Amino acid sequence: MLLTTHILIGxxxxxxxGNAPIxxxxxxxxxxxxxxxxxxDPGIWSEQNKNGENIWDKKIWIFVSFDLLAxxxxxxxxxxxSLSIPFIAGAIGGASIDxxxxxxxxQRKIHQTKFGKRIGELHNLLHFTKKLALRKNxxxxxxxxxxxxxxxxxxxxx
Numbered sequence: 001m002l003l004t005t006h007i008l009i010g011x012x013x014x015x016x017x018g019n020a021p022i023x024x025x026x027x028x029x030x031x032x033x034x035x036x037x038x039x040x041d042p043g044i045w046s047e048q049n050k051n052g053e054n055i056w057d058k059k060i061w062i063f064v065s066f067d068l069l070a071x072x073x074x075x076x077x078x079x080x081x082s083l084s085i086p087f088i089a090g091a092i093g094g095a096s097i098d099x100x101x102x103x104x105x106x107q108r109k110i111h112q113t114k115f116g117k118r119i120g121e122l123h124n125l126l127h128f129t130k131k132l133a134l135r136k137n138x139x140x141x142x143x144x145x146x147x148x149x150x151x152x153x154x155x156x157x158x
Contacts, residue, residue: 005148007071009149010031015081024090027093
């Protein structure tokens with residue numbers, strides 16, 4: 001999933017439960033649940049080195065930059081809800097797994113720790129298998145994420 005999807009759904013869950021620690025935990029759990037669903041993310045283009053670490057080319061960096069800008073714009077649009085502590089905690093929980101497991105700057109160092117290695121293993125185990133066919137359906141999979149965000153927000157009436 002896109003980071004925007006993880007942030008918004010994690011935040012919405014945090015807001016719905018109204019408790020920051022529980023919101024963070026449920027946001028992190030929602031990350032694994034969302035990643036189990038076939039989806040579009042820049043990982044369908046990424047390569048990995050012999051150690052299984054992500055290699056991000058210019059196209060992925062640009063895409064991730066737009067994803068972060070979209071997250072920021074939507075969070076600003078959701079003020080005041082997005083400023084609540086439970087929303088922020090859920091959003092951080094939702095993004096935390098990708099921030100721990102996928103960012104090339106620190107991926108190697110984190111995977112050298114017992115915690116980082118376990119998170120990476122669980123993330124890979126629960127993540128749907130990326131296939132080249134997804135590249136052809138990227139727009140449909142992106143629209144599905146937008147619908148999922150809308151559905152979650154509608155269900156919790158945020």
